[in-house]
Amino acid sequence: MSNLPFQDTMSEQYVHWFRNSAPYINTHRGKTFVLLFGGEAVNHDNFRNIVHDIALLHSLGIHLVLVHGARPQIDENLAEMGIVTPIHDGLRVTTRESLRGVLDAVGSIRLEIEALLSMGLANSPMFGARIDAVSGNFVTAKPYGVRNGVDFGLTGEVRSVDIEAIGKNLENRHIVILGPTGYSTTGEVFNLLAEDVAVSAAVALKADKLICLGEREGIPAKEDERLLREMIPNEVDQYLRGKKLDTELLRHMNAASDACRSGVNRVHIISYARDGALLQELFTRDGSGTLITHDPYEEIRQAEIEDIGGMLELMRPLEEEGILVRRSRERLETEIGHFVVIERDGMVVGCAALYPLPVDEKNPASGEIACVAIHPNYRNGDRGSELLEFLEKRAAGRGLKKLFVLTTRTALWFIEHGFAPASVDELPSERKALYNFQRNSKVFSKLL
Numbered sequence: 001m002s003n004l005p006f007q008d009t010m011s012e013q014y015v016h017w018f019r020n021s022a023p024y025i026n027t028h029r030g031k032t033f034v035l036l037f038g039g040e041a042v043n044h045d046n047f048r049n050i051v052h053d054i055a056l057l058h059s060l061g062i063h064l065v066l067v068h069g070a071r072p073q074i075d076e077n078l079a080e081m082g083i084v085t086p087i088h089d090g091l092r093v094t095t096r097e098s099l100r101g102v103l104d105a106v107g108s109i110r111l112e113i114e115a116l117l118s119m120g121l122a123n124s125p126m127f128g129a130r131i132d133a134v135s136g137n138f139v140t141a142k143p144y145g146v147r148n149g150v151d152f153g154l155t156g157e158v159r160s161v162d163i164e165a166i167g168k169n170l171e172n173r174h175i176v177i178l179g180p181t182g183y184s185t186t187g188e189v190f191n192l193l194a195e196d197v198a199v200s201a202a203v204a205l206k207a208d209k210l211i212c213l214g215e216r217e218g219i220p221a222k223e224d225e226r227l228l229r230e231m232i233p234n235e236v237d238q239y240l241r242g243k244k245l246d247t248e249l250l251r252h253m254n255a256a257s258d259a260c261r262s263g264v265n266r267v268h269i270i271s272y273a274r275d276g277a278l279l280q281e282l283f284t285r286d287g288s289g290t291l292i293t294h295d296p297y298e299e300i301r302q303a304e305i306e307d308i309g310g311m312l313e314l315m316r317p318l319e320e321e322g323i324l325v326r327r328s329r330e331r332l333e334t335e336i337g338h339f340v341v342i343e344r345d346g347m348v349v350g351c352a353a354l355y356p357l358p359v360d361e362k363n364p365a366s367g368e369i370a371c372v373a374i375h376p377n378y379r380n381g382d383r384g385s386e387l388l389e390f391l392e393k394r395a396a397g398r399g400l401k402k403l404f405v406l407t408t409r410t411a412l413w414f415i416e417h418g419f420a421p422a423s424v425d426e427l428p429s430e431r432k433a434l435y436n437f438q439r440n441s442k443v444f445s446k447l448l
Contacts, residue, residue: 021283028282029061031208032170036198036255038069038248041213041272042109050213051116053278054175058131063170065201066113067178069194070105077101090245091144094154094191102191106179110135113177132174138162139197141182141190156182156190158200166205195255203262210259211281212252213272218290219253226397230291233257234301256292267292300390303339303351308332310348311341314373323409324371325439339371340390342383349375352387354395357404358430366402366428367395372410388417396448403448404431406441419444 035054041047058064074092078085078101085098094102117131141156159182166176178201180194195212202210219228222239231239236257245251249269256267270277270289280288303311308329318324332339335353342350352372357363369391374383395403404427405414415421422445424435435441 017284020285024283025060028057028208030063032063032065032205033057033209033211034065034067034198034202034205034207035211035213036067036069036194036252037213037272038194039072039074039105039109040069040215040248042068042112043072044272046273046275048116049275050272050278051113053276055117055131056279057282058173058175065166065170065176065178065205065207067180067194067198067201068109068113069180070102070109073105073109074102077105087246088150088152089147090251091152091155091193092191093150093152096154099154099189099191103181103189106181110177110179117175132172133177134169134174135177135179136165137183138166138176138178139182139192139200141184141192143184143190154188154190156184156192158182158192158196159184161201161204163204166201193251195251199255199259199262199264202259202264207264208266210256210264210267211278212255212267212269213278214248214252214269215271215273216249216269217271217274217277217288218269219249221397226399228290229287229397230293232293232299232301233260234299236292238302253292260292260294263294265294298342298344298349300340300342300350300386303336303341305333305336307339307341307343307348307351308336311339311351311373314348314351314375315371317376318373321409324373325436327371340387340394342374342378342387344378347375349378350383350387352391354391356398356400357428360428360430362426363402363428365400366404367398367400368431369403369405384413385417392446392448401448403446405444405446406435407444408439408441411442411444414444417446419446 041050054064054066078098081101083098083101085095086093114133117133138161139158140160142159144152144155144157146152169176178197180192180197182190182192184190198210217227219231219239220226221228236253240250240253243250245254252269256269259267268281268287268289268291270281274288277288311332312329315324315327319326338353338355339351341348350373353370355368355370357366357368359365369388372384372387392403404422405419407414422443424432424443426445427435427443
């Protein structure tokens with residue numbers, strides 16, 4: 001039997017993907033990306049494929065800075081040396097006797113990366129690739145010091161990054177490799193946190209992206225382990241609240257938040273274990289992991305208790321006109337988790353809510369959009385549409401299949417946004433029981 005139809009289909013898929021990736025290729029050319037990965041990634045079977053993908057990015061004209069960690073390699077060296085170094089707040093206490101184990105691990109990883117970037121066998125993806133990798137004393141460090149009574153010894157933190165030297169190497173088409181070490185003006189070597197090096201380098205270089213390769217696909221939702229595709233720094237901070245940064249993912253999230261707030265517009269958290277995750281993240285619309293975007297001047301975010309005063313100011317005039325159902329401050333406090341707000345330079349200028357509805361036979365997974373309110377001075381833009389789109393994405397991400405809205409004055413606006421007239425009988429039974437026939441709101445629905 002001929003397999004040509006199958007081959008033709010595969011060729012068509014490839015052509016389709018390649019055409020769709022062209023805009024991303026043009027966008028990324030000439031940009032600077034900082035790639036962060038730990039020693040666990042270097043040990044993984046997929047690391048060779050990651051290096052091949054790094055070589056491909058380099059061939060497309062992307063400036064690359066690779067920042068690697070070395071935790072498992074350091075642990076192995078110290079175990080062989082019979083040295084135990086405690087970990088406090090996610091940082092290793094580096095003694096002088098343990099420093100040799102640290103440097104040996106860092107040096108061996110650098111050599112391994114350089115060796116992989118030097119491959120050029122005719123039957124390998126690296127054939128014809130001429131890649132010069134450079135490393136050096138690009139990072140100046142200072143002691144981490146004594147924290148909470150713990151002397152961290154030769155553990156340090158980044159003091160500065162030599163952006164002029166790194167920049168010249170990038171302009172000369174070199175890939176720059178930075179390890180988790182830095183040097184002081186007195187000639188000492190310090191053991192650094194790889195995330196600290198990556199963030200400092202990305203900020204100093206004004207990198208277009210910081211890409212963190214970890215064990216996980218990205219950031220999972222707290223409630224159901226569903227992959228969160230996009231977050232902003234405020235949401236990352238809420239996620240991390242009360243947690244110790246003692247896992248790779250949490251350290252990457254903390255680094256992402258710091259980088260975004262310091263001028264790096266986009267941070268990606270993806271998996272080093274998944275073949276092709278780096279290319280999928282950069283050259284497809286949906287990506288492969290989680291994107292953390294820079295806090296904008298105006299942003300849509302999860303509402304917090306501190307926002308209730310501003311939300312009440314938005315809602316009261318609409319409640320007095322009968323457009324919205326009146327809600328007390330106490331009710332808003334208990335329902336704050338359902339609300340999102342638009343914040344503009346510290347001021348709440350919009351809000352809306354997404355309520356999950358009880359499941360029944362007619363509606364196995366549905367929700368209700370409510371309390372869409374925009375400040376009078378900001379109603380000329382598309383903020384209402386942006387709020388609705390944000391909540392629709394949130395609903396879809398939570399597995400909801402259908403949205404309802406009850407309104408007395410804004411029926412046309414919701415129809416323009418894809419909602420269709422529905423009857424009260426279509427509401428889930430528990431929600432139908434709460435329907436206010438005196439208010440006589442019109443019901444609309446939208447399939448997601």
